[in-house]
Amino acid sequence: MTIIAEPTEEFPYQIRSFPAKSAADGVEPASAKWTEAVAFGFHAGAPEDLDIEKSLTSEEKDGRIHTGAYAASALDGAWDADYPVATYASYRKTVNVGAGKLLPAHLISAVTVRPTHRRRGLLRTIITADLRRAKADGLAIAALTASEATIYGRFGFGAATHAATIEVDSSHGFALKSAQPGRGIVEIAEPGVLRELEPRIFNRVHAGTFGSIGRQDSYRYRVSGYWNYGKPGRDRTVRAALYYGQDGKCEGYVSYRVLETETPATLKVIDLLAADHAAHLALWQFLGSVDLVQRIRREGVPMADPLPWALADKRRYQVTEVEDHLWLRILDTTAALQARHYWLDGTVTLKVMDALGFAGGVYRLHTLDGVGTVTELPASEPADLELGAAELAQLYLAGVSAQTLLAAGTVGELRTGGAAAVDAVFAAPVPAHSLTDF
Structure with a gap:
């Protein structure tokens, strides 16, 4: 256990961290109460x-740290002082920054503050x-997915x-323009096979998807219906279908459930991973052929989804909601910019302002043949754009x-053009896309 902050008269809280860890002889009380506090917050x-x-077993595999x-005390009858009034978790995965480059990232999750202890600096301190x-550990970037969009901008996070x-x-009448989008086949499978397939297929998709963030171990259990947070038992409404390429190897899958209580009867996609375009279209062709269903709903769809352009009737495809998804926070501007892949050559200078002191400075970025080279310059050097850490993340x-942010008034142009x-x-x-919630 690590003590991050001790209580003072002005800040009467102890902040401590400990690794997620399963126990053979039952759940450790500290972990149990921390998990209960997270459940309460959400x-x-x-x-x-x-x-x-x-x-805990799954989170231990991810190396998650609970904070x-x-x-210091609790009133009689209330939750005792061993229940945290604020929770926070972190662990490490990778983010695809283009052309298959996977940059280690610091992921943040399970952020809650009990309503009775708000506005006391707890989240800011943690x-x-x-x-x-x-x-300090050498991570150039942090990431999270936000339940509320107004919380994290003040800490330098931006919707990416x-x-x-x-x-x-x-x-x-549902149909694709191509009756046979691929030469492979789709077959029904026992959902339990996804516990082993999901990590393997995801790693392929992750390596080829700009903006993808690494998945936590629990995903394979959720998409297979084996268990989910708050639902430790098997979900027998989950179904699965696999796509096999010409060589007989599995190249994609979809897990789903049918919501017959909705009108019209709706198939909800839980997860769809496809290693290539043929697998993606073949799985959608399968979904469109499921009997006694009139509507398919899917969340977390890429902004550049090819599906509407593959449909014989494009009007069957409706976007019902668009939301920010992956939020990034630049911790080391030089390292982050040099890690990213660039599709065009050029040179620009950025003046970055950072209230927390992690990413600020003047940086000249020169890109050539996909590689970025960064030179940190004196504060007096002229720049093309002045922006905050959150805008740099965006x-x-x-x-x-940048031109949209300029029109929005959140960045400043220091040189015409x-x-x-x-x-x-x-x-x-193509727009960056993350396939992972966390």
Whole structure:
């Protein structure tokens, strides 16, 4: 256990961290109460011991670190002082920064503050200390997915990718333009096979998807219906289908459930991973052929989804929602910019402001043949663009253009044409996309 902060008169909380760890003789009380506090913060049911055991076993594989803020005492009848009033978790995965380059990233999850202890600096104390440790460990970037969009900008995070929720009319007449999108075949499978297939297929997709973030171990259990947070038992409504290429190897899968109580009857996609375009279209052709279903719903869809262009009737495809998804925080500007792949050559200079002191400075970025070289310059050097750490994170994966941010008033152009020059350097052939919630 690591003590991050001791209580003082002005800040009457102890903040401590400990690794997620399963135990052969039952759930450790500290982990159980931390997990209960997380469930409370996200309005989930109180977790059962079996749920906590499965969660801890999976989180231990990810190397997750749990952090909690603990009050010195508690009133009689209330949750005791061993329940954290704020929770926070972190672990390490990779983010695809283009052309298959996988950059180690510091991931943040399970952020809650009990309503009775808000506005006392708990999150600021925890997240600042955590980001400082991550940078000291050599991490150039941190990432999270946000339940609320107004919390993390003040800590230098910016929305770097977006995703859509779609509904596809699969009633009579559903068809793809190509009757045989691939030469492989789709077959029904026992969902349990996804516990082994998911990591293997995901790693292939992750390596080929700009903006993808590494998945936590629990994903393979969720998509297979084996267990999910708050639901430790088997979900027998989950179904699965696999796509096999010409060589007979599995190249993709879809897991789903049918919601017959909805009108019209709806098939909800839980997860769809495809190693190539043929697998993606073949799996959608299968979904469109499922009997007694008139609508297919899928969340987390790429902004450059090819499916509507593959449908014989494009109007069957409706985007019902678009939300920010992956949020990034640059911790080391030089390392982050030099790690990224660039599709165009050019030179731009950025003046980065960072209230937390991690990423600030003046940086000249020169890109050639996909490689970025960064030179840190004196503060007096002229720059093309002035921006904050959050805006740098938004630009990092080309999630928004500098010219759009200029029009929004969140960046400043220090040289005429500077925003356009930045866009030319950061441009990507397709919008970045993350396949992972955490």
